Amino acid sequence: MKKDAARDAVVQEARELLVAMEAALLQIEMEGPGKDTINAIFRAAHTIKGSAGLFAFDSIVQFTHLVEHVLDKVRNEELPLNDYLMSLLLQCGDYIGELVDAIERCEENAEPNLARRQALEAELDALSRGAGEPAAQEAESVDASSEAPGQEPAVDGAETAADSGALASNPYWHLSLQFNENVMRDGLDPISFLHYLRTLGRIVAIMPVLKHMPDAEAMDPESCYIGFEICLASDSSRQTLEGVFEFVREDSRIDILPPRSPLPDYAALLARLDAEEAGRLSRMWHQHGALNEEDWRRMAAEGAHEAAVMAAEESAPPAPLAGDAPFGISRSRGLEDRRAQEQKFIKIEVSKLDQLIDLVGELVIAGAGARLIARRRKDSQFEEATQAIDALMEQIRDAALTLRMVQISEVFQRFPRVVRDIARDMNKDIELVMTGSETELDKSMIERIAEPLMHIVRNAIDHGIEPADERIAAGKEPKATLRLNATHESGSVVVEVMDDGRGMDRDRILATAISRGLTTADADLSDAEIYRFVFEPGFSTARQITELSGRGVGMDVVKRNVDALHGEIAIDTERGRGTIVRVRLPLTLAIISGFQVVVGNAVFVIPLDMVVECIDMPAQRPEHNIISVRDEPLPFVHLSELFELPARERGRKSLVIVQYGHLRAGLLVDGLLGECQAVIKPLGRLFGKVKGLSGSTILGDGRVALILDIPHLVHYTQQQEQSNPMAQAERGAASEPEASAERE
Numbered sequence: 001m002k003k004d005a006a007r008d009a010v011v012q013e014a015r016e017l018l019v020a021m022e023a024a025l026l027q028i029e030m031e032g033p034g035k036d037t038i039n040a041i042f043r044a045a046h047t048i049k050g051s052a053g054l055f056a057f058d059s060i061v062q063f064t065h066l067v068e069h070v071l072d073k074v075r076n077e078e079l080p081l082n083d084y085l086m087s088l089l090l091q092c093g094d095y096i097g098e099l100v101d102a103i104e105r106c107e108e109n110a111e112p113n114l115a116r117r118q119a120l121e122a123e124l125d126a127l128s129r130g131a132g133e134p135a136a137q138e139a140e141s142v143d144a145s146s147e148a149p150g151q152e153p154a155v156d157g158a159e160t161a162a163d164s165g166a167l168a169s170n171p172y173w174h175l176s177l178q179f180n181e182n183v184m185r186d187g188l189d190p191i192s193f194l195h196y197l198r199t200l201g202r203i204v205a206i207m208p209v210l211k212h213m214p215d216a217e218a219m220d221p222e223s224c225y226i227g228f229e230i231c232l233a234s235d236s237s238r239q240t241l242e243g244v245f246e247f248v249r250e251d252s253r254i255d256i257l258p259p260r261s262p263l264p265d266y267a268a269l270l271a272r273l274d275a276e277e278a279g280r281l282s283r284m285w286h287q288h289g290a291l292n293e294e295d296w297r298r299m300a301a302e303g304a305h306e307a308a309v310m311a312a313e314e315s316a317p318p319a320p321l322a323g324d325a326p327f328g329i330s331r332s333r334g335l336e337d338r339r340a341q342e343q344k345f346i347k348i349e350v351s352k353l354d355q356l357i358d359l360v361g362e363l364v365i366a367g368a369g370a371r372l373i374a375r376r377r378k379d380s381q382f383e384e385a386t387q388a389i390d391a392l393m394e395q396i397r398d399a400a401l402t403l404r405m406v407q408i409s410e411v412f413q414r415f416p417r418v419v420r421d422i423a424r425d426m427n428k429d430i431e432l433v434m435t436g437s438e439t440e441l442d443k444s445m446i447e448r449i450a451e452p453l454m455h456i457v458r459n460a461i462d463h464g465i466e467p468a469d470e471r472i473a474a475g476k477e478p479k480a481t482l483r484l485n486a487t488h489e490s491g492s493v494v495v496e497v498m499d500d501g502r503g504m505d506r507d508r509i510l511a512t513a514i515s516r517g518l519t520t521a522d523a524d525l526s527d528a529e530i531y532r533f534v535f536e537p538g539f540s541t542a543r544q545i546t547e548l549s550g551r552g553v554g555m556d557v558v559k560r561n562v563d564a565l566h567g568e569i570a571i572d573t574e575r576g577r578g579t580i581v582r583v584r585l586p587l588t589l590a591i592i593s594g595f596q597v598v599v600g601n602a603v604f605v606i607p608l609d610m611v612v613e614c615i616d617m618p619a620q621r622p623e624h625n626i627i628s629v630r631d632e633p634l635p636f637v638h639l640s641e642l643f644e645l646p647a648r649e650r651g652r653k654s655l656v657i658v659q660y661g662h663l664r665a666g667l668l669v670d671g672l673l674g675e676c677q678a679v680i681k682p683l684g685r686l687f688g689k690v691k692g693l694s695g696s697t698i699l700g701d702g703r704v705a706l707i708l709d710i711p712h713l714v715h716y717t718q719q720q721e722q723s724n725p726m727a728q729a730e731r732g733a734a735s736e737p738e739a740s741a742e743r744e
Helices: 003-031 035-054 058-075 083-104 114-129 134-146 190-200 238-244 263-271 275-287 293-301 304-312 334-340 350-377 380-404 415-425 443-464 468-473 506-515 527-535 555-564 710-722 725-743
Strands: 173-178 202-209 227-233 253-257 405-407 430-435 440-442 480-489 492-499 568-574 578-586 591-599 602-607 611-616 626-629 632-638 654-660 663-669 671-679 693-698 704-708
Touching (some): 003 035, 003 083, 035 058, 035 083, 035 190, 035 238, 058 114, 058 238, 173 190, 173 263, 190 227, 190 238, 202 275, 227 275, 238 253, 253 263, 263 275, 350 591, 380 405, 405 443, 415 443, 440 443, 443 480, 443 492, 443 578, 527 568, 555 568, 591 654, 591 663, 591 704, 602 671, 654 671, 654 710, 663 710, 671 693
Parallel strands (some): 632 663
Antiparallel strands (some): 173 227, 173 253, 202 227, 492 578, 568 578, 591 602, 591 671, 626 632, 654 663, 693 704
């Protein structure tokens, strides 16, 4: 595997595992420790270490090995998973993330924060040794004093000398490896596993096994024929060593003998080799002290060598032994089972997906051109063919856009840790409740909404939620609740951040706005307009500057980022009850279903999801832009007047009724052209700041059509109505018949 591909694979997998590891730790903090959850944390750390070790990213391997060692003690109930250890493990996860970032920057040999690493390693080492626990230290000293001078402590998987019986004196692990022939085709290098073993201990001796090596003429350069017999000095557990070969376990033969295993187990390993290699392996054990003279003579006396040679001539391998027998992995399943269990998901580079979306967009534009030509020629067969192509293109468009849709849980999963850490720093007790995390949004939107949501959440914790004593004094529960919710609504995605804190101080916000010259004391402003001041640059009502807020930087950036996504942000708050910050975003920024309208000689596109209905406008136009639709008043705007376009004098006009959230408005146009597929193109600098426009698209005849910003136009009609007393009176008159009917 190329180094760049390996780096990308390790980085992506490690980040996913770190997220899972953090989520499991936070779950333990909320629900208490569970065996499955602890094992999940251990597996995440172990897999990160294993992946990094395969490609010699030693910085991650060495640090994660310490984390894994502590987690192993937690699994074995040798260490309690208390608050201190939880915080330490979360910090270790953060530091591993820094190491992963360094790998992504091709700085795998650099140390991003040496002082922090040393501090974390010291704490991990102290926990591993039981430092700071007098009872544990005394027990260790008693155990150490009971051992004979020069005697090695027992290793995992070994029996004591008193129960040794027919056990070998071998102080080393023995690993017998025979990789499957396709290991290199799968992108794995057998030598990398040997390099990784060196991080777990010392390779005392190694012998290649060439039993399956064909002649040079029959050799396939992409196949692996070699095996290894290894003596390893290590204090690792059997499970740790087995985990090294997790990626090749399916079709390889991996046998692991713990130190001081029964002598018949060593004889079984010899039995699988031919006479020459069995002799070489037994001599290697003897020469390097894996088997002492007594063991060697005992095996010879029991005919172990001869039995090994005879068994090697048989085709069937020996059956696994019970108890401490080698950990065997059979190859009998073969590649057929492996193919049957191939993964159902593949990972694709985002750039390739973006290219696909761009090509689909060009296809939509070309299809619109073909459809236009078919209509002009009035060729029925041509029109039928273009209609069939249009249907297929719409399916391709929807399928392509679905590929880019990801669940907003990708953003939500960051917040449990943020809320936990900030709440602890500020001595607040906060419960985070997340709903609607399965709601899907375009990936480009997901990446760009994360930072604004992060600032809103931090602001809610710092400004909105009170300390426990203040909540108790106000008659509230001492534990606050912070909610994150996402849902689909009218062709948009609505993300809400809700807290049950103190709410916003309307009078204080207004006073600050007046002092900064943003409004005057005699201005007649609604609550929504007053709360909108918090999005002004440099606006802050904080009496005290903290690390999180108070400098007037943040909410203006949030507003700017949301506006850049053609979204909207609004605040709904009640003094003493809490605050809701509501962010509304379009589903995608790529291709939409649109509805074309004509205003003068210009063509505009309205997002189809926001169109409610179209009606004919009465010949007598209402004076204050309020019309009664089914006995309900509806404000509308004349687009030709808004954009200063020449209107058509003849012909009846149409009113397109649109809806954004719970608000409705009408758009007065000169004509309707019907539905279309609109490929959204960004506006240039000249039109980038024009209100009421969100983008552009190319029509089938090559002309450019502007896409209307419906949220802005809906709010514009509402503001025009509120600022016009005559319009308010007309609205009352329009709704009077309905009120009279109710009275009757």
